Amino acid sequence: MPELPEVEGAGAHLRRWTAGRRIVSFHTDDPKLLVLDRGDGSSIGAPVGRVWRRAKYLILEAGDEAWVLHFRMTGELLRGQVPGRARWRLDDGTSLVFADARRLGELWRMPVREVPAFFDAKKLGPEPWPEPRDGAWWAGCLGDARGPLKPVMLDQGRVAGIGNIAASEICWRARLSPLRPANGLSAQEWTRLADAAFAFLDEAVAACSAEEITYINQGGANPFDVYQRDGEPCRRCGEAIVRVVQAGRSTYFCGRCL
DNA sequence: CTATTTGTTATCGT
DNA sequence: TACGATAACAAATA
Numbered sequence: 043m044p045e046l047p048e049v050e051g052a053g054a055h056l057r058r059w060t061a062g063r064r065i066v067s068f069h070t071d072d073p074k075l076l077v078l079d080r081g082d083g084s085s086i087g088a089p090v091g092r093v094w095r096r097a098k099y100l101i102l103e104a105g106d107e108a109w110v111l112h113f114r115m116t117g118e119l120l121r122g123q124v125p126g127r128a129r130w131r132l133d134d135g136t137s138l139v140f141a142d143a144r145r146l147g148e149l150w151r152m153p154v155r156e157v158p159a160f161f162d163a164k165k166l167g168p169e170p171w172p173e174p175r176d177g178a179w180w181a182g183c184l185g186d187a188r189g190p191l192k193p194v195m196l197d198q199g200r201v202a203g204i205g206n207i208a209a210s211e212i213c214w215r216a217r218l219s220p221l222r223p224a225n226g227l228s229a230q231e232w233t234r235l236a237d238a239a240f241a242f243l244d245e246a247v248a249a250c251s252a253e254e255i256t257y258i259n260q261g262g263a264n265p266f267d268v269y270q271r272d273g274e275p276c277r278r279c280g281e282a283i284v285r286v287v288q289a290g291r292s293t294y295f296c297g298r299c300l
Numbered sequence: 301c302t303a304t305t306t307g308t309t310a311t312c313g314t
Numbered sequence: 315t316a317c318g319a320t321a322a323c324a325a326a327t328a
Contacts, residue, residue, distance in 0.1 A: 115306035144325040189318060
């Protein structure tokens with residue numbers, strides 16, 4: 043379920059794994075993974091350069107090439123002799139693996155100079171992290187939308203990187219109903235949203251970037267306050283968390299303290 | 301077989 | 315025209 047924090051964490055791991063290394067080879071057996079290959083091959087044999095994130099995309103630069111990864115639902119970046127859809131070998135003998143159980147993720151290779159145009163075409167909104175954003179900023183991004191707040195938060199053209207989990211969690215932290223029309227929030231409500239969003243993202247990025255812990259699912263306890271907790275008591279007021287569907291997506295919230 | 305899960309994109313309707 | 319809501323898609327699990 044990689045959203046902004048998981049992708050940022052994958053970048054942190056990737057930076058550690060590739061610092062000072064060169065890419066020796068790339069291989070994939072999966073014809074559907076590499077959806078666009080406009081590279082010149084110059085990343086092979088080149089030292090790894092910048093590793094950065096835009097929205098839910100992760101970009102790895104080497105030579106004059108950029109590898110752009112999107113994990114969609116189940117994609118993840120692993121290291122070692124594990125199965126996956128694609129593999130990069132490094133000059134220290136280790137491998138980077140694009141693992142992806144449901145095979146919805148996508149990979150692009152292109153000249154570094156074409157990356158800005160690639161993202162321009164995506165029409166992504168601005169980043170809510172790591173730069174702290176205030177209520178006026180959020181109001182400017184979301185405040186002209188007539189639809190309910192939570193689906194508007196998922197619009198990558200308004201603010202980039204918020205996914206279905208973060209949207210519910212941020213609304214709960216801000217004590218804002220996900221059902222409220224976005225254009226009906228007051229200035230102080232926008233400030234609550236801004237503070238909740240930054241706090242959630244900052245904590246989640248830190249957890250996802252840690253060396254040891256992997257943060258989400260995979261057997262561990264649900265780390266969230268409301269996500270997939272319908273029927274459980276609200277951690278603030280004890281009221282049962284409810285689940286509704288908005289724009290075809292599950293939304294979780296507390297109907298009493300919001 | 302059905303419902304559910306994800307982000308993105310295509311399409312329908314107002 | 316613009317925007318919002320919905321469906322489709324990929325694949326697997328309960």
